[in-house]
Amino acid sequence: MPGLQELITGLEIGLIYGVLAIGIHLTFRVINFPDLTCEGSFVFGSTVSAVLIKAGCDPWTSLAAATAAGGLAGFLTGALHVWLKIDDLLSGLVVAFMLYSVNLRIMGMNPNIPLVDQATIFCGGGRPLFQISAVVLSVTALFVYLLNTDFGLGLRSIGQNKHFAAACGVNVSTMTIVGLTAANGLVGLSGAIYANHQGFCDVSQGIGCLVMGLASVIIGEKILKFSNVSWSIVACVVGSVVYRLFIAVAIHSDTFYLKTQDLNLITGLMIIALMARSKKCFG
Amino acid sequence: MKRPSPNDVFFSRSRRNAAQGPGILQVCEDPSSGSYEVGDGKDALGSGLMKAALLVIMPLAILLCQSCSQKNDNSVKIGVCKVVEHEAINSVVAGMEDYLRKHRRCRIFVETCQGNMALASQIITKFIGSETDVVVTVGTTPSQSAFQFAKNGKIKLVFGSVTNPGDISVDLAGRNVTGVSNFVDLGPQIRIFKKIQPNLRSMGIIYNTGEANSVSIIKRLRKACEKNGVTLMEQGIARLSEISQAAGRLSGMVDAVFITNDNLALSGISYVVAVCSRSKIPVYVSDVDQVPKGCLAALGPNQYDVGVQVGKMVERIADGEDVNKIAVEYPNVCELHVNLKAAKTLGLVVPKDVIAQAKNVIGE
Numbered sequence: 001m002p003g004l005q006e007l008i009t010g011l012e013i014g015l016i017y018g019v020l021a022i023g024i025h026l027t028f029r030v031i032n033f034p035d036l037t038c039e040g041s042f043v044f045g046s047t048v049s050a051v052l053i054k055a056g057c058d059p060w061t062s063l064a065a066a067t068a069a070g071g072l073a074g075f076l077t078g079a080l081h082v083w084l085k086i087d088d089l090l091s092g093l094v095v096a097f098m099l100y101s102v103n104l105r106i107m108g109m110n111p112n113i114p115l116v117d118q119a120t121i122f123c124g125g126g127r128p129l130f131q132i133s134a135v136v137l138s139v140t141a142l143f144v145y146l147l148n149t150d151f152g153l154g155l156r157s158i159g160q161n162k163h164f165a166a167a168c169g170v171n172v173s174t175m176t177i178v179g180l181t182a183a184n185g186l187v188g189l190s191g192a193i194y195a196n197h198q199g200f201c202d203v204s205q206g207i208g209c210l211v212m213g214l215a216s217v218i219i220g221e222k223i224l225k226f227s228n229v230s231w232s233i234v235a236c237v238v239g240s241v242v243y244r245l246f247i248a249v250a251i252h253s254d255t256f257y258l259k260t261q262d263l264n265l266i267t268g269l270m271i272i273a274l275m276a277r278s279k280k281c282f283g
Numbered sequence: 284m285k286r287p288s289p290n291d292v293f294f295s296r297s298r299r300n301a302a303q304g305p306g307i308l309q310v311c312e313d314p315s316s317g318s319y320e321v322g323d324g325k326d327a328l329g330s331g332l333m334k335a336a337l338l339v340i341m342p343l344a345i346l347l348c349q350s351c352s353q354k355n356d357n358s359v360k361i362g363v364c365k366v367v368e369h370e371a372i373n374s375v376v377a378g379m380e381d382y383l384r385k386h387r388r389c390r391i392f393v394e395t396c397q398g399n400m401a402l403a404s405q406i407i408t409k410f411i412g413s414e415t416d417v418v419v420t421v422g423t424t425p426s427q428s429a430f431q432f433a434k435n436g437k438i439k440l441v442f443g444s445v446t447n448p449g450d451i452s453v454d455l456a457g458r459n460v461t462g463v464s465n466f467v468d469l470g471p472q473i474r475i476f477k478k479i480q481p482n483l484r485s486m487g488i489i490y491n492t493g494e495a496n497s498v499s500i501i502k503r504l505r506k507a508c509e510k511n512g513v514t515l516m517e518q519g520i521a522r523l524s525e526i527s528q529a530a531g532r533l534s535g536m537v538d539a540v541f542i543t544n545d546n547l548a549l550s551g552i553s554y555v556v557a558v559c560s561r562s563k564i565p566v567y568v569s570d571v572d573q574v575p576k577g578c579l580a581a582l583g584p585n586q587y588d589v590g591v592q593v594g595k596m597v598e599r600i601a602d603g604e605d606v607n608k609i610a611v612e613y614p615n616v617c618e619l620h621v622n623l624k625a626a627k628t629l630g631l632v633v634p635k636d637v638i639a640q641a642k643n644v645i646g647e
Contacts, residue, residue: 005437006408013401100521104492112423112495116430116452198400200427203493205400247402251409254392261368261395263402 010248012129014241015136016193017209017216021236022143023186024213029232030147031179032159033081036092036210038187040099041073043206045188046195047103050113053196059121063135063192070188071181073099078177103203111203120196128197135193136237139186144230155179156229187213215271216240222275246270358388359417359601362410364429366422367398369546371570371586375421375443375465378590379597386598396425403428411437417597419443423495426451426462433459439606443593444586446544447499448611461609463592465544465584467569467617469500469507472582475619476567477511478637479580480539485514487533487540489526489555491547492519500543526551530558541567542578552576556625563629574620575645579629580637584614618642 020042027035045066052062073095080091107113122128146152157165158175166172187209195201220239224231250266361383365372376393383389392410396403403425410418411432418438420426426442430451433440442448442462448455455461477483486508490497501517508515516537518529526548533540540559542548548555549570556577559566565579574581592615600606619637624646626633638644 003412006405006412009404009408013404017401100493109492109498110495111493111498112427112450114427114450114452116427116434117454194401198404198428199431200400200424202400202424202427202495204398208399244401244405248405248409251394251406263395263397 006248007245008127008129010244011241012132012197013194014244015129015132015237016190016197017212017244018136018237018240019139019190019193020187020209020213021216021220021240022139022233023183023190024210025217025232025236026143026179026183026186028214029217030156030159031176031183033176033180034089034092035074035077035180035183036089037073037077037095037099037180037184038210038213039206040096040103041070041184041187042191042194042209043103043201043203044073044099045070045191046201046205047106047113047203048188049192050115050195050201051106051108053115053118053120054113059119059123059196063121063189063196066192067185067189070191071185073188074180074182074184075177077184078180082173082176100203107201107203112200114200115195116199120199121193122196132193132197135189139189140233140237143233147229147233152229212243213240216243219243219271219274243271358390359383359597360413360415361389361391361417361419361597361601362406362413362415363391363393363419363421364403364406364410364425365393365395365420366403366425367546368395369550370572371544371546371549372421372444374572374586375590375593378587378592379419379443379594380590382591382594383597386594387601389601396428398424400424400428404431407432407438417441417600419593419597423447423450430458430460439600441593441596441600441606443589444544446496450495450499455611457607459606461596461606461611463589463596463612463614465586465589465614466500467583467614469504470510471617472567472569473507473511473513475580475582475637476539476541477513479621479633480565480631483513483538485516485537487516487518487537489518489520489529489533489540489542489548490545492521494545494547497543497545497548500545504543520547523547523551527554527558530555534559534562534564537564539565539567542573543569544583549573552578560625560628565625565629565631571618571620571643574622574643577625577628578622579625579631580619580621580633580641582617582619584616585618588616589614621645623647 024038027033048069049062049066052065053059077092077095080086080095081088104111121131147156154170155175157168157170158172162172216239217236219242220235223238223242224235246267250263250270253262253266363376365376380391383391394406396406407418407429418429419441420429421443423445426445429438429440432438436459438459440460444465445451445462446464446466448462448464488504490501505515516533518533520526520529530540540555542552542555552573553576556566560577568574568578568581569583571581571583571585592612596609599609619641620643621633621638621641622645623633
């Protein structure tokens with residue numbers, strides 16, 4: 001079938017960024033913390049994974065290490081905010097800023113590590129879609145479960161009303177740090193799968209991932225309008241895939257005599273159309 | 284204990300209820316987010332799934348229609364993916380396009396991945412879907428993304444402007460890839476600079492620490508400088524806003540500043556020239572197109588000619604030559620460009636034999 005490869009690649013990338021979107025949903029929506037760490041922790045995860053794979057480590061272990069690395073970055077942001085009382089925006093910003101240098105150090109001052117001839121998670125044969133779906137499904141299931149436990153309720157409560165949560169016996173500081181750690185762990189994991197999928201890791205690959213992840217979260221919310229925690233996690237992944245499909249269509253805009261430079265405009269207009277359409281149109 | 288604020292409970296009145304009549308107010312305690320609109324659950328599930336399905340089917344349909352409507356003719360189809368919109372990169376693409384259009388019937392599709400690697404993959408798969416004969420990538424990161432598909436035999440890949448082909452893979456043989464690197468030997472460049480400035484002892488270089496091209500040049504430049512008795516002062520930058528400070532710091536310490544094929548540093552070349560000429564320090568580059576901007580001299584390939592070289596390679600593949608039998612090439616000719624206007628401002632006299640050697644002299 002023509003165009004199949006294109007759709008599958010779009011789907012794969014969408015699913016990978018879906019993990020990132022869940023992370024961003026956790027911070028921006030669930031615990032209501034404007035976390036800017038992710039541009040740093042995304043690359044942090046991918047560099048850790050790439051360097052470990054290059055050193056001969058098992059690729060799946062490297063994913064776990066990348067998750068831990070991303071979590072560490074999130075923990076730092078949380079610690080800066082909670083213990084040093086640094087402004088929430090600034091603490092994320094400063095951690096992402098510092099991570100740029102740290103990432104270059106980890107990569108041995110080499111901004112680009114090729115993984116083409118290394119054993120990545122996709123070396124087992126078959127389409128990468130299988131491995132990616134497996135990871136995304138398990139991550140989604142895990143967080144759907146977690147958010148529905150008492151612990152998850154505590155996590156959600158601090159995003160709604162910190163004072164009320166504290167009054168109910170929730171430790172707001174701990175919960176903020178735990179939320180940020182978990183979220184950035186996911187972002188790191190997403191970065192690691194991304195590097196494995198692309199076959200290289202580049203220090204600049206985190207640029208724009210915050211905006212993209214946030215867009216995915218909002219698109220997902222718009223498509224799956226449920227006041228239900230479990231669906232909101234699924235919505236992140238759906239939003240991310242839809243976003244990628246939009247881009248796949250926008251790339252074909254040359255058929256309508258538009259230039260490739262118009263890509264951002266086309267994608268943006270499609271998102272606006274999705275956001276602005278009233279409830280009447282689609283029932 | 285603080286009293287709970289009214290924000291804890293969200294009141295939302297759905298539009299449909301409002302239309303049916305006043306007074307039906309839905310109250311929802313929503314712990315995860317305040318931004319949801321609330322309808323009755325079943326209805327939302329149905330319409331939500333429908334919308335999701337619609338959103339997936341729409342792009343599918345458009346893509347299908349397009350691939351059906353494609354015309355079949357015997358012209359060569361070439362897909363180009365360049366890394367960013369940048370003067371040097373655009374001249375490579377222009378050189379390639381002009382050469383191919385002159386020599387063959389061809390359809391060329393140019394896309395920019397805007398430095399985004401996920402986008403690069405999607406662009407390459409578009410080329411695969413539209414049965415492109417040859418894929419050309421300009422820049423290191425899109426070449427790496429495209430190599431994932433070339434090594435599986437899905438595309439024939441020709442890269443351009445990759446300084447170190449080893450960044451794509453150490454082993455390119457038999458993997459459907461070839462191309463033209465933009466690496467130029469550094470020794471001759473430094474020797475020309477020493478001819479212009481016989482007392483050149485130390486040279487500063489500004490480069491982006493996050494750019495693979497530059498870092499691979501720096502490693503070789505260290506050796507080349509050592510051989511020619513020049514001390515190298517490295518100044519890494521991460522973003523454009525740091526460049527004037529970097530130039531300011533270097534201009535107090537070195538005899539000359541050198542900018543190689545670094546996209547970031549070249550974007551800020553005017554700052555560097557302005558800062559350095561204040562302290563009478565010349566700026567050398569590797570990209571001859573930058574010399575008119577106030578740089579003193581450059582010995583390097585003409586980017587347009589590199590593009591022509593890429594075009595010739597694409598033509599050979601289109602003629603049926605096996606991509607695996609074409610070796611990676613380096614720029615054929617290096618040109619020397621000298622800017623005498625800049626020399627005058629700096630109070631430097633450029634030797635006659637250097638001027639005689641130059642292909643292009645500005646401000647004669």
